[in-house]
Amino acid sequence: MVSATIRRIVSPCWRPSEGEISSRHGDASGRANGLLWYKDSGRHANGEFSMAVIQANNLLEDQSQLESGPLSLTEGNPQGTFVGIYDGHGGPEAARFVNDRLFNNIKKFTSENNGMSADVINKAFLATEEEFLSLVEKLWLHKPPIASVGSCCLIGIICSGELYIANAGDSRAVLGRLDEAMKEIKAIQLSVEHNASHASVREELHSLHPNDPQIVVMKHQVWRVKGLIQISRSIGDAYLKKAEFNKAPLLAKFRLSEPFDQPILKAEPAILVQKLCPQDQFLILASDGLWEQMSNQEAVDIVQSCPRNVGF
Template sequence: MSADVINKAFLATEEDFLALVRKQWLNDPHMASVGSCCLVGIVCSGMLYIANAGDSRVVLGRLDNTYKEVKAVPLSSEHNASVESVREELRSLHPNDPQIVVLKHTVWRVKGIIQISRSIGDAYLKSTEFNRDPLLPKFRVPEPFDKPILSAKPETLVQKLDPEDQFLIFASDGLWEHLSSQEAVDIVNTCPRNVRFLFVILFLSN
């Protein structure tokens, strides 16, 4: 296992999805507007591998032996235009596009459309091949572009797991809009371990 293997898996998934969009273009052009964030965690031989594309977040609950408390340790960065460093990255990647990030109704959006800067899918923001009829105008970018606006390349992290590392929380922005990393860790830490697994099963079943 390596970060390179995970990177290749993300890009292969992206390529396969774009191939599907291309195949279904005339019958279902709406597929070009479909996309998803992707957050992956792998534990292998005592090492933790994290890969993220989008604005989901993974948080580690780590025991602080000094204070006997479980502290939140965020392990991923959110690729959301509301983050200044993300806006700076987009501007550096698209120096000739003054509209690459736009403040619209008090919310920063890429091209005034979408908040995330990385995703799987969203083909209409990856290639001009899909930024045309018969895709609905509301999903099209009016200005031509010569390279992908969004990226499918994940940000990766590899680190050794320590005895103090208690649990991991993977969640989308829907959770983090309402809870801080520490609040989520406190909730999980107060639940018996078997209840934590039950929460995961219930979440997956929904």
Template sequence: MVSATFMKIVSPCWKPSTEGENSNSDGEDNGRVDGLLWYKDSGHHVSGEFSMAVVQANNQLEDCSQLESGPLSSLESGPQGTFVGIYDGHGGPEAARFVNDHLFDNIKTIHGAEFTSESCGISADVITRAFLETEEEFLSLVRNQWLNKPQIASAGSCCLVGIICSGLLYIANAGDSRVVLGRMENDVKEVKAVQLSSEHNASMEFVREELRALHPDDPQIVVLKHKVWRVKGIIQVTI
């Protein structure tokens, strides 16, 4: 029963779409379940191969992940690439699922609107605008559903994105998830872990200082609770 229930929770949050293949039917044909662990062995995408795993930590899985491989623009003449999104939900799955359903589409739409032959690749500006557009769309949803579903206002999600396009790797992060690159060091024949993103987390002193500077009239903006720094004593993530 655990595996069957787990698969029902995971499948709507797992949206791989590799070139020439739509891998998301019910999930069972493309992944394997072992208790609270779901994983998918290597598959092909535009920039190479991938594998992915999900471990359920709560009664309800609040996280989502997706891999899209193919056009990165709404235009047929747009660039080809690979998009990976990891969305660490909290306070419920609604925000992570919303990002999973809208962020990549927003990137394609925004890129398509400003596409030119001189700037055919993806850009940091496109990714930033897609983040902001997705956030505004979710806030609009919260406002519209406030009276009937007020609990949605407490849901949120970290958002970690990697895009490979035209030989470049773009990393975007909002929250305290982390991207780590494994790079082979030929001289020692070992894989070296290289951190590619920085967390936004109240455990970091410079983040606490920034929050205090932004909220000088709130002495409780960061609170040490059970030896862990938290925003308002509730959550560690700060953006």
């Protein structure tokens, strides 16, 4: 698995590790080279991995995470691999919070439901959202900008031969699959970006807010939700989830002229579940910073060209 950027930037350095692993960018197990942070490639429960991130802003707002081992809090429940890409905006708080809480909530609900499922993932996203909004409620009068902090969230889970992809925001998961007839690796996109630039997202917003003709507007040649933000799903962004956070002392540029009685943005992820097959070679999970620079197939070709063991 590859996250955040591609191995064209990170030289392949295979160092297999044993047992459970927990890798989060920014910890001591990774390496820094200027604005690049990367984790040397190693082993997880289902294959090899590498992680990398390039800092684009003065303050690093993003997080990435890989956990390999038990996916629940109780014995006898499944082992697997969890990967998270958390693309923060407005500040680092939401992405850091998700990095700390989402996987723990996945394990909690997996234990309570005696196994992994799409419902478990959905519950974990919503629980993480509620926890963060509770934090905002405690802090926002003294720290108003916390109400405008949010994070896109993309996760991938491999468990018992099943692949789970869950996305809220505009990150993307792409599968590299062997086309046996053509003898080449094809890119298969597994997630859809929740970005107002897509007509389907604008249609969804209009259907959810039929009485609001300004739910999506063109601003500076970009489609934006309420003229403020491009994404339609996230964790955080409390100022567009609850009206009580969309008022002073929040900065005026974030405040809407009219009150709202239902969340404008959603935290529910879009979830895909499918069985892995022998032709599935690798996954790429990355934020929009990567996909704005290259196509799915270009990214797959780069990963395929790097030395590695084949398959998950």
